[in-house]
Amino acid sequence: MGNSLYEDIGGLSTLEKVHRIFYDKIYDHSWLKKFFESFDQQVIEDKQTSFMGEKFGGPAYTGKPLKQVHENMYISQELADIRHKLLRDSLIEAELPEELADRWLRIDDAFMQQVVKKSIASFYRDYRFKYKQRIIHPEPR
Numbered sequence: 394m395g396n397s398l399y400e401d402i403g404g405l406s407t408l409e410k411v412h413r414i415f416y417d418k419i420y421d422h423s424w425l426k427k428f429f430e431s432f433d434q435q436v437i438e439d440k441q442t443s444f445m446g447e448k449f450g451g452p453a454y455t456g457k458p459l460k461q462v463h464e465n466m467y468i469s470q471e472l473a474d475i476r477h478k479l480l481r482d483s484l485i486e487a488e489l490p491e492e493l494a495d496r497w498l499r500i501d502d503a504f505m506q507q508v509v510k511k512s513i514a515s516f517y518r519d520y521r522f523k524y525k526q527r528i529i530h531p532e533p534r
């Protein structure tokens with residue numbers, strides 16, 4: 394058996410390094426940043442590190458279920474594509490070997506499917522809880 398991806402990338406410190414670069418870009422992006430305005434960047438980075446770390450074969454994730462956390466956010470495929478590109482740029486900037494960066498992106502993409510909404514109509518139909526308001530941010534112009 395080979396090493397886990399967690400070991401291959403160099404463990405916790407590489408996850409932290411990539412996620413710092415990645416969330417610096419997200420918090421700087423005119424559209425994506427709108428979703429994160431009320432959340433502390435360090436806290437978000439640490440949760441993302443815990444989540445991906447577990448999927449890569451590292452220690453268990455300590456956060457909330459992914460689908461539940463994002464259920465009230467209108468995340469379109471267009472927004473998902475922007476996030477994907479920022480992550481790819483971050484992996485290149487952190488100088489991860491291409492093969493490891495590709496594995497990282499494939500795993501991230503698989504979970505993206507849990508948070509993307511097919512259309513605004515399906516979002517209105519499927520999300521009807523009153524305890525959390527729908528969060529919709531149109532593309533700023």
Ligand code: HEM
Binds near residue numbers: 440444
């Ligand atoms: C464009 C797509 C996405 C947007 C706009 C987004 C936005 C957010 C926001 C605003 C939060 C904070 C919510 C809260 O704490 O109540 C959050 C939490 C989180 N997100 Fe995302 N997210 C996206 C995609 C993803 C993907 C693809 C993953 C995993 C691969 C992910 C992993 C997480 C994790 C682990 C947390 C922390 C959960 C916790 O609080 O325990 N997100 N996201």
